[in-house]
Amino acid sequence: MKKVLILNGPNLNMLGIREKNVYGVETLQDIAQKVSEEANIIGIDFDFMQSNHEGEIIDKIHGARGVYDVLIINPGAYTHYSYAIRDAIKAVEIPAIEIHLSNIHSREEFRSKSVIAPVCVGQICGFGSKSYILGLHAAKLL
Numbered sequence: 001m002k003k004v005l006i007l008n009g010p011n012l013n014m015l016g017i018r019e020k021n022v023y024g025v026e027t028l029q030d031i032a033q034k035v036s037e038e039a040n041i042i043g044i045d046f047d048f049m050q051s052n053h054e055g056e057i058i059d060k061i062h063g064a065r066g067v068y069d070v071l072i073i074n075p076g077a078y079t080h081y082s083y084a085i086r087d088a089i090k091a092v093e094i095p096a097i098e099i100h101l102s103n104i105h106s107r108e109e110f111r112s113k114s115v116i117a118p119v120c121v122g123q124i125c126g127f128g129s130k131s132y133i134l135g136l137h138a139a140k141l142l
Contacts, residue, residue: 001045004139005068006035006132007060008050009076015101024101024128031129038133042140054082061088070139071096072132079104079114090119095142099135100125 008028011018016027032048039046047068051057057078064071071094078085079100089096096119103126104111117123122138124131 001043002069002140002142003067004039004044004046004070004072004136005060005064006046006048006072006074006135007057008048008074009057009078010052012074012076013050013052026129031132034129035132035136038136042136044136044140046136054078054084058084058088061085061092064094065092068094070094070142072099072135072139073097073116073120074099074101074131075116079116080110081115083115086115086119089116095139096120097135097138098123098125099131101128101131102126 012028016025028050035046035048049060061071071089073096075082075085075098098114098116098120104114105125114123121142124134124138127134
């Protein structure tokens with residue numbers, strides 16, 4: 001059974017409260033429940049984590065080496081400037097999938113650039129919480 005680490009970056013703990021017109025009304029816990037249901041159906045073992053702290057996210061990525069087969073990451077705002085997270089993903093040599101709830105390419109100009117994407121197998125964005133489900137299915141294929 002494939003083992004997947006799903007990491008969530010800053011402010012994603014505020015889903016359901018912040019910018020509902022952009023991110024929807026579902027909470028991160030709601031999304032985790034949907035992921036759990038889909039993971040059971042398609043046969044994926046996963047851990048789901050969130051942190052507002054860059055160093056903690058990096059530590060989780062480092063700890064994933066040899067434990068997880070695939071990393072799914074929604075880096076939040078770190079998408080646009082965290083070369084440290086980018087370097088951590090590259091260093092552990094685990095296939096990574098970048099996901100976003102909103103379409104980062106259709107928003108403010110600064111959001112359209114991802115420094116994380118070049119070290120990932122692919123990027124899924126713009127499908128709301130379904131981005132996580134699509135990420136699971138992509139992870140199953142890797």
